[in-house]
Amino acid sequence: MTESAIAVLDIDGTLIDSNYQHALAWYRALRSVGEIYPVWRLHRLIGMGGDQLVAALGGEDLERRVGDEVRERQGKEVDALLEEMSPLPGARDLLVAIKERGHRLVLASSAKERHVDVFLDKLDARDIVDDWTTSDDVEESKPAPDLLQVALKKVGAPPDASSVMVGDAVWDVKAAQKIGMPSIVVRSGGFGDDELRKAGAKAIYDTPADLLNSLDDTPLA
The missing domain is CATH 1.10.150 (DNA polymerase; domain 1)
Structure with a gap:
């Protein structure tokens, strides 16, 4: 990538x-x-x-x-x-860094629209990201891959587009696996590293800040 x-x-x-x-x-x-x-x-x-x-x-x-x-x-x-609920360390800086590297950025959530609105405000992310999803966008949520597919469609991605998922739970990883999307995980979901790797996670970091510090070692370099 x-x-x-x-x-x-x-x-x-x-x-x-x-x-x-x-x-x-x-x-x-x-x-x-x-x-x-x-x-x-x-x-x-x-x-x-x-x-x-x-x-x-x-x-x-x-x-x-x-x-x-x-x-x-x-x-x-x-x-x-x-x-x-507060942003995790480095959350907004990670978004900025991904955009500065020229990647398109979609925030994928199956949360209710009113909750996503609050999270976007907490991250001050509306002017950074290309788009986002809510529960209104899908009929079936994670671990089904529908949410990720909708996220890709929102930015007009072709079927063979290079993409990567960043999540915190085995359900994120399993959803990504179903459509062949590599996944990076932060530990805030509380799952064990062994579980995350078994599900298919390619890399695991403590926080968004730790991922940011290692971004050049990931598919989002």
Whole structure:
């Protein structure tokens, strides 16, 4: 990838430190309808889209009984926690550096539009990135690859375009793998290096700042 590439970066958890708040929001939403699941189990699913998380947690029975209601309640719980979510070290500088190297840049998120708007403001990124996605853009979220495919389409990428995914969870890596997109991961998702490498991650860094410092060693040089 020595020529211009398309960088597809996850926002929620990768650029914004939000994973543990999301786990707590899911816990509170589920508890409000009488469903108690350990927070560690919820954390293991963060990064997976809300359309898939409930069934992954408790099966199709849980999804059928409370799925839609829990997703709505979880969104409201997140609303109350947005103020606590901050950009991870080096997040905005990483975006600037990728653009300065001549790459196209898309922020890919399956979060609700109102949450993505807040994250874009926290990153002051609207004038840096070429485009972004929200949950409204896809019918099926990660680990399905739909979100990444939409992100590429938003910048008019041809099928053979050079691209790379930057995420924080095994779900990001698995989505990228399904369309042959290499992935770089930061550890803010809380997954073990062994899990991330098994899923297919090409490189792993602590924070966006660490990735920025090693950018010349990646496909985004």
